[in-house]
Amino acid sequence: MTPSDLTAVWLTLKLAGLTTLILLLIATPIAWWLARTRSFWKRPVAAVVNLPLVLPPTVLGFYLLLVMGPEGPVGQLTQAIGLGRLPFTFWGLVVGSVLFSFPFAVQPIQNAFEAMGERPMEVAATLRAGFRDRFFSVAVPLAKPGFLTAIVLAFAHTVGEFGVVLMLGGNIPGETQVVSVAIYNHVEAMEYGPAHLLAGTMVAFSFLVLLSLNLLGRRRAP
Amino acid sequence: MTIRARFRLDRGEFSLDVDLDLPGRGVTALFGPSGSGKTTLLRLIAGLDRAPGHLEVNGEVWQDDGRDLFLPTHKRALGYVFQEASLFPHLNARRNLEYGLKRVPADERRVDMDHVLDLLGIGHLLERRPDRLSGGERQRVAIARALLTSPRILLMDEPLAALDLARKQEILPYLERLHDEMETPILYVSHAPDEVARLADHIVALDNGRAIAEGPLAATLARLDLPIRLGEDAGVVIDATIGARDEAWHLIRADFAGGGLWVRDTGHAIGHRVRVRILARDVSLALEHPRDTSIINLLPGTVAELAVDNHPALALVRVEVDGTAIVARLTRRSVAALGLAPGKPVWVQVKAVALVG
Numbered sequence: 001m002t003p004s005d006l007t008a009v010w011l012t013l014k015l016a017g018l019t020t021l022i023l024l025l026i027a028t029p030i031a032w033w034l035a036r037t038r039s040f041w042k043r044p045v046a047a048v049v050n051l052p053l054v055l056p057p058t059v060l061g062f063y064l065l066l067v068m069g070p071e072g073p074v075g076q077l078t079q080a081i082g083l084g085r086l087p088f089t090f091w092g093l094v095v096g097s098v099l100f101s102f103p104f105a106v107q108p109i110q111n112a113f114e115a116m117g118e119r120p121m122e123v124a125a126t127l128r129a130g131f132r133d134r135f136f137s138v139a140v141p142l143a144k145p146g147f148l149t150a151i152v153l154a155f156a157h158t159v160g161e162f163g164v165v166l167m168l169g170g171n172i173p174g175e176t177q178v179v180s181v182a183i184y185n186h187v188e189a190m191e192y193g194p195a196h197l198l199a200g201t202m203v204a205f206s207f208l209v210l211l212s213l214n215l216l217g218r219r220r221a222p
Numbered sequence: 223m224t225i226r227a228r229f230r231l232d233r234g235e236f237s238l239d240v241d242l243d244l245p246g247r248g249v250t251a252l253f254g255p256s257g258s259g260k261t262t263l264l265r266l267i268a269g270l271d272r273a274p275g276h277l278e279v280n281g282e283v284w285q286d287d288g289r290d291l292f293l294p295t296h297k298r299a300l301g302y303v304f305q306e307a308s309l310f311p312h313l314n315a316r317r318n319l320e321y322g323l324k325r326v327p328a329d330e331r332r333v334d335m336d337h338v339l340d341l342l343g344i345g346h347l348l349e350r351r352p353d354r355l356s357g358g359e360r361q362r363v364a365i366a367r368a369l370l371t372s373p374r375i376l377l378m379d380e381p382l383a384a385l386d387l388a389r390k391q392e393i394l395p396y397l398e399r400l401h402d403e404m405e406t407p408i409l410y411v412s413h414a415p416d417e418v419a420r421l422a423d424h425i426v427a428l429d430n431g432r433a434i435a436e437g438p439l440a441a442t443l444a445r446l447d448l449p450i451r452l453g454e455d456a457g458v459v460i461d462a463t464i465g466a467r468d469e470a471w472h473l474i475r476a477d478f479a480g481g482g483l484w485v486r487d488t489g490h491a492i493g494h495r496v497r498v499r500i501l502a503r504d505v506s507l508a509l510e511h512p513r514d515t516s517i518i519n520l521l522p523g524t525v526a527e528l529a530v531d532n533h534p535a536l537a538l539v540r541v542e543v544d545g546t547a548i549v550a551r552l553t554r555r556s557v558a559a560l561g562l563a564p565g566k567p568v569w570v571q572v573k574a575v576a577l578v579g
Binding site for chain 1: 268269270294295296297301302304306310311312321322325326367368371
């Protein structure tokens with residue numbers, strides 16, 4: 001692998017890791033709310049969360065570019081507080097990836113919270129555990145398979161994204177050039193050898209992801 | 223030492239309106255058919271659900287709408303046993319037990335772990351995970367888990383309903399020991415008359431979200447307006463002591479204020495306190511001492527009250543046997559033929575007696 005390819009691999013892993021971490025922090029409370037609420041807003045919020053499932057990545061990338069651009073509301077905010085502009089930076093990619101993989105993190109966790117039912121948390125309350133205490137000592141352990149699925153899916157989905165990256169980040173080596181984009185570059189330049197190497201790595205990675213998901217699902221059954 | 227609970231709840235098709243003053247010791251049964259509001263009331267007391275009202279448990283106010291006070295469940299010193307054991311599946315039996323225990327400040331722990339393990343016979347199960355326990359064992363661990371939080375009150379929501387008969391028979395003796403050995407008052411929700419007869423000291427009969435009768439168990443069961451709702455299970459409960467044993471015929475005699483009742487020898491020692499249950503349908507009345515009858519339990523008494531039963535052919539008759547009430551279910555034709563009326567002396571023939579604990 002060329003040094004620039006290795007840089008792309010490292011960048012991709014860093015992006016996927018950070019995205020997964022941020023997603024866990026944001027998706028967990030939203031998943032809990034969606035699993036428990038009887039509010040009228042449940043369905044509209046769920047629809048918004050799931051939008052990236054059906055939107056073409058280019059559409060998402062296009063709007064993010066506008067919103068985070070110099071004239072966009074988020075862009076003006078980030079400039080005002082001294083963060084500069086996000087498009088065509090690594091952190092811009094992180095924002096895009098988080099939104100793009102949102103449903104992949106929310107849904108498994110929400111399903112696990114729903115499958116758990118109200119009872120374990122009620123039992124914990126009668127055993128003197130306050131909300132935060134019982135959330136971490138009961139809800140999170142019981143929803144563990146959901147969390148693991150969310151982690152694997154969010155990570156893998158981020159590794160595999162292409163459209164959002166291209167729209168939002170472009171093709172800057174070491175900053176926004178991830179593996180999927182690097183493969184595209186190699187093919188464009190008729191460098192089939194390096195393209196094969198990276199593409200083959202992606203196939204192996206994807207296989208391992210699906211295998212581990214399968215094993216996680218099996219372990220869930222008693 | 224009392225529990226005062228006043229709640230008013232209106233959910234359209236279901237409403238609850240109770241104002242109860244319950245004893246702060248012993249077992250109080252919340253008894254009634256499904257949909258009568260028993261579980262709802264228990265959940266309101268636990269703070270798992272909320273309705274306008276006022277709640278005070280042994281001097282501590284848990285809910286007072288006037289002062290906008292509502293203690294969340296985890297701040298109430300209560301134990302709750304659900305219908306299904308609801309052990310945490312990710313923790314073994316020991317860590318399930320410790321879950322509540324370690325959340326109670328050390329200086330508030332009054333219940334000894336070893337005592338509870340022994341009381342419920344679960345000492346050998348501690349390292350097992352819940353899915354390696356039988357239904358009865360799970361429920362015993364769940365009861366122990368609740369007790370270990372040193373609750374001021376133990377709330378039990380039909381703890382036996384999800385178990386088969388054999389498992390029920392397995393747990394009932396433990397519940398009796400609980401009753402005998404723990405100071406903690408127990409509110410026990412049940413729709414099973416035999417459980418109530420066996421365990422309760424005090425009963426609140428609920429119907430349609432209203433308390434239709436309330437009082438000490440024996441006196442309340444002897445009321446003729448309540449048996450109507452109990453249907454086939456109408457009957458009385460009498461506290462007695464084993465007074466004699468007839469080795470030849472394998473019988474023992476349960477003595478109470480009004481006399482003695484011979485029952486099958488259950489192996490209880492002389493002097494042992496037992497509870498005897500007599501169903502109204504197993505009692506008949508005669509004006510003179512019957513002769514040449516197969517019934518061995520004959521007691522002299524006086525008719526105290528008559529009422530029409532749930533079918534126009536049937537009547538319920540309360541007979542006082544030296545201060546102890548026994549209820550008989552007769553046809554109204556028999557009532558007329560014998561000329562039964564309050565004050566009339568009769569012989570009570572008891573066909574079947576059950577020792578319940």
